[in-house]
Amino acid sequence: MQANTVNKENIEIMVMRFYQKVLQDDTVGPFFIAKLGRNMDNEAWRVHLKLLADFWASIALGDAAYRGNPFAPHMYLGELKRETFEQWLKLFYATLDEVFIPRIADQFKERSSIIAGNFMRNLGIR
Template sequence: MPYNDVTKENLNKMVKIFYAKVLQDDIVGPFFIAKLGDDLKSDTWAAHLELLTNFWASIAIGDSAYKGNPFAPHLNIENLSTQAFQRWLELFAQTLDTVYNPEIANFFKQRSRIIAGNFMRNLGLS
């Protein structure tokens, strides 16, 4: 690290680092703990980490493994707020800065801001 290319292996590393930060965070952690528990090594979390690795691989390297609907699960999360999305984006940006070179980090930051903006609009958050 920092990596100068995107592979599924380094994406998997990135999502693990990101969700480890998320679980420690007072604002976003509780939403994840409520749905997936607090043990990053559990089977539930392993499945989420794989899903998210595939999700970002579909965006960055055109990988075809992700078949889900990224927005749908967020409809079932109560009390999601703009503040929570902002913290999510901050933690994601911090992670990217440690894992990837600035060009790749910026690519993911931009994509994450666009997607978060769409999610917030769909949830009626401003």
Template sequence: MKTAEVDLESIEKMVRAFYATLIKDDLVGPFFIKALGDDLDSGKWREHYGTLDRFWLLMMTGEEGYRGDPYMVHAFMGTLTVEIFDRWLEIFYNQVHTQFTPKIADKFYTKGQTIARRFMQGLEIGEFASDEDDEY
């Protein structure tokens, strides 16, 4: 049964299911394992879930709670590529569309896509790549 409810309970469910899939992915998983380990019940992972619960609650409802700078976290994480972002987005799309009604799922996905593009722009990858380096 798909839900149209966007509240802490449905977001908690989404976040946990999303990362359970993400960690198994050959492209995206290793970044999480490196940062947080592979035990999804560990304190580090529980802290990450809590952060992401607050993040998505803010994104989707405007409810305050998340304070952070997600871009900075991703800027120093190793080499992120368009393929890695595309895979993240694909898994996110599947998760939100499995769980939420289409309109709500699209709202989640559009937010994710916009932020992913902003990260790529900041990191100068894909269509945002700077070709200055080629001149030297």
């Protein structure tokens, strides 16, 4: 069932489902496997999943737990291209459509595409 409200619990579900798709994906998956490994139960993944749930909760709920610099790690991941970002967004949108009703999914889509655009601009990707 699609959630009709945003809370920390359904953000955690959204993040988990997104990375399940990412790990299956030949375009985006390798960047995460290189950094965090293949097993979402390991410590590096646990840290990442919590970080990303906090990140989206800071955006959607004003939650104060995330205190990072979201862009910084993307400078050192190897060659990210426009197609990498497009595929990332495609997987993220598909996840949002599964987890949230359209009105909420659309809000996350808008935020994520703005951030992806900023990341691409910072990386000099056209």
